[in-house]
Structures are given as C-alpha cells and as structure tokens.
Amino acid sequence: MYILKLCQGELSTNVGLFHTIEEGREFISQLHGYHYEVIEGFEYEYFDPAYIPDYVELKYNGHIVPFTTFMFTGDGKVDIYWDEIVNLSIPGNGMIEGATRVDAYSIPNDELKDYIEKREYNYICVKEYLESKGHDVERAYFGSEDGEAILYTDPDEWHLLTHMDPEFVESEDILKDLDI
Template identity: 35%
Template sequence: MLLLQFLQSELIVDVGLFENEEQIKNWLKSLPVTVEDDTYYLEGEQLSGYTEVNFESSRYPLTRYSFDSTESILINWFEVPIIPQINGMVEGATKVDAYMVENSEVKSYIETRDEAAAAITDYYTKQGKQVVRAGLNSEDGEYLLVDGAILTHLDSMFIDDWANSESVEAFIKQIEE
C-alpha cells in the first residue's frame, strides 16, 4: 500500500492509502498539480476555499484553509508495510535521536552507541572529569560534554569509529585530535 501525503513546512497531512501509484496519479488529476522532475506539488494560492476530490466511491475534502497559501505544498507518497504480512524485520528506517538508521541496524546501532558513551564516560570520570550526555533530539543530535566542552556527537561516524577502534584509549586519542 502507498500512503499519500501533503507536506508543507512542519505540516504533514496524511491523505490516505492507495493500492498503487497509478491510483494516486489518477486521484491527483482533479487538482492543479505541478510536476517537475518527478516532484509533485500544489501551489497554496491555487486551492479553493473548499473542494471535494471524488475518486471511485470516495470523497476527500480539501481546503486552502489547511495550508499557508504563500508556500508550495509537496505531494509525497511512499510504501507502507502491512505489518501482519511481514515476515521478519519491517523494511525502512527508524529515527534514533537526530539520525535515521535502517531498521535492520537499529538494535546494534543503539547498543554500540550506548557502549561507546559508557566507556568514554568511565574513562574521563576516572580522571576526575565531569561527563554529561546532552542534546538528545536536538537538531545536531546527542553529544558528550567533558568538563562543559563538547567532545563528540553520538552520530553514525562516531559509531563507526568506535567499532573500528582497537581500544578506548585509541578511540579517545582519535576524537581528541
């Protein structure tokens, strides 16, 4: 199934589910859609006060009052898994802090991230330094502060570097450089 959405700034409007892309394109034919390089969008000022999009036996209400008329409305659709039909890990990605991680890698990503943060915290705490994890869900993501200064972000490069390091000391030396 494909989920059709209208996106504008922080606004996400889930329109509905369609069986295939052809159905979505047919549904969109009754709207003033612009297509550029496979990107579909509506201009906010082209929407009327109230419109019903009729498709097969359904009616969908659409109004310019739902959107900022000065901005374009991106039209997006993507595959949505039907959970009971999935055998194994659901495909896709999961937001971990400020980063997207493939679902098949989320568990090891989080375990490695937490292991590395704990090892670094232990290393600096033994030296009498204060270590704080901060910035969770911020724009740049979580990071480690050592005595009030940012040491490193807990991003995918951090995870990869940790996984490839020979020791805590070697890793610390690498991130301090």
C-alpha cells in the first residue's frame, strides 16, 4: 500500500492510502497542472499549485477529497511522493518488502542487516588502522545530504577521509581501496 504525500518546501501533507501507485496516480492526475516525467531513469511527479482553483473536489472510489489553492504556500511546484507502507495487521511471511534509509541512501530491507554489519566492520577497520598510526578519528555529518563520514587528524588539522556510502560498504578491502 502507498501513501500519497504532497511536499512543498518544509510543508508535507499526507492525502490518502492506495493499494497501488497506479491507483494513486489515477486520483492525483485529476488535478490541473499534474506532471509525470522520467528523467535519466528517475520518476518525477509534481503539480503547479497555481493551476489549483480556490476550491476543487477530487472524486475517487466513492470518496470526495477537497483541495484548495490555499493548502500550499505558492512558492513553486508541489512534489508528489509515494511512501510504501505495510499493513502489519495482515499476517506476513518474513521480511517486509521495501527499503530502509541509511544516511542518504535507501537500502533494500532484505540486505539491510548485512549492509549495516559490513558498514560498521569497515568503519572499525579504518578507525583502528588510523588510530594505530597516531590519528584521532571521528564520525561526522550524521544526517547530512551525503551521509555520515570519517574524519581524522593530521597532526592537528581535521580531514575528511570518506563518506560511509554504499561504495564504502561494498569494499572487500577498505584499507586498500582508501589507499591508506
């Protein structure tokens, strides 16, 4: 199931829940100014709130959902996001489908445990190696756009070594790959 979420700047509004994204698109495409594009393999959906009347009703599956131009700030397009959600009230068969955010990256749920273990293992290897060479080591930039990173001192100045991104995790020999 998917939640239709409308985002404009810091403003975010959950609209409704749909069994499929296609059902949701059928609903939201009733809005004037709705756009769906695929650019370099990435899907983008949005609408221009300037095309929304003062008041309009979108009808879908016996529901009436009111919209108004006053729902939005008027500062540019409104992005459309589809958040997948699992109905945990229905019996399952193991790992839920989907992905989990780790820093700035989405990792498939069925790979998440191995990803985290490998990421932390690689961090410990780098940290222990750098500390054995007399460097102070810190993790930094948690929650940043590029994700968490490893910093070290040389001798009193801090340097960025690497972000702990999927490439960092996939490394079979992190010390060799980082050339340290």
